[in-house]
Amino acid sequence: MAERKPKVLLFGSGAIGTIYVYILQQAGCDVSAVCRSNYEAAKANGFHITSAIFGTIHLVCPVYPDLTTACPPGTVYDYLIITTKSFPSPIPIPSPSPAAALVAPAITPSHTTIVLIQNGLLIEEEYAATYPENPLLSCVVYLPSTQTAPGVIDMGELELLEIGTFPAVAPEGWKARAEEFGALIRRGNGTAHVYDDVQVQRWKKLVLNCGWNPVCALSRSRDVAVLQACGEAEGYVRGVMMEVVKVAGRCGYGMMDGGTVEGVLARAKERLGTRGIEPSMLADVRGGRRMEVEAILGGVVRLGREKGVEVPRLEGLYVLMKALDGRVEDGSLYA
Structure with a gap:
């Protein structure tokens, strides 16, 4: 008897989401995707991927315009993978939060594993509060990629997924789901590492972000x-990163230090003489899209305040980015 294929629904088929649709298809999963702005293109033509790792790919899978359509009565998904941009609910988190309530059609209580492949801090709580009986995996992703046109993906030379349960102390069944999901990524020729406490990896990426x-x-x-x-630029960026390290230490993640920061800066300096990297917020503001200000900056600023750590550079960036994001949201950025 053939082994049952894991049934996966991916919510947010932008550049990163589309790559993981491909990887999980290669792993033998039954994968469907909820698309939004690129739905018509994906429905008509599938996805076209140009990847420095995987080559040139024409990817076809079932696509849906929304979660309700993807989840007719009786549908049971083993995994719901959320790769939308992270816009955490304000503190205190409403119950249920809008983000968590939105995915309810795809959640089978005590069965569906919720996988968050998103940036930032404090992004998991609203899902954990709304679906306390469902395994919840928090993932940190390194995957430089861009959707250059609807359904057209350009991917660079790196793909890494760092996986762990939320919370870190979780039932053994949840830990097993983390290992199973990591194994699926590797079976599809992706790169995945599973951690006892993936929040360490979140803090490390936050230094970069x-x-x-x-x-x-x-x-x-x-x-x-x-x-x-x-001449002051490198020192300024170093100062921002060190503020993140200080807050992390006060939150119990003292394994990061100045060496962590110097490693991040060294990788950027290796790119001198090239065009360098276009971070996601830069790509978003150029494209007139909302930015993940709360997930990337808001959480660490609030934690700094709670822990008594002064973060003047981060606070300044947070204020300026909130203003910039507001102009993007109301359409007045270039007015």
Whole structure:
């Protein structure tokens, strides 16, 4: 008897989501995707991927315009993978939160594993509160990719998924689901590591995201251009990153230090002489899209305040990015 294929629904088929549809298809999963702005293109033509790792791919899978259509009565998904941008609910989190309530049609109580492949801090709580009996996996992703046109994906030379349960202390069945999901990614020729406490990895990526994303978005510059702007630039970015490290330490994640920051800066300096990297916030502001200000900056600023850590650079970036994001939201950015 043939082994039953894991049934997967991916919510948010942008660049990153589409790559994981492909990887999970390669792993033998039964994968469907909820698309939004690219639904018509994906329905008509599938997805076209150009990848430095996987080559040129024409990807076809069942696509739906919304979660309700993807979840007719009796549908049971083993995994719901959420790869939309992260816009956490305000504190205190309403019950249920809008984000968690939105995915309810895809959740079978005590069965469906919820997988968050999103940026930032404090993104898991609203799902954990709404679906306390469902395994919840928190994932940190490194996957430079861009949707250059609806359903057309350009992917670079890196793909890494770091996986762990939320919370870190979780039932053994949830830990087993984390291992199973990591094995599926690897079976599909992806790269996955499973951690006892993936929040360590979230903090490490936050050092990178807080240092480069808002600075590049506000200056409309790639990382290399920022470094070359003036003699003070590197020191400023270092200072932003060190504030993240200090808050992490006060939150119990003291394994990061100045060496963590220097490693992030060194990778950027290796790109000197090239165009450098376009962080996601820079790509978003150029494209007139909302940015993940709360997930990337808001959480660490609030935690700094709660823990008594002064974060003046992060607070300044947060204020400026909130204003910029507001202008994007109301359409007045270039008015």
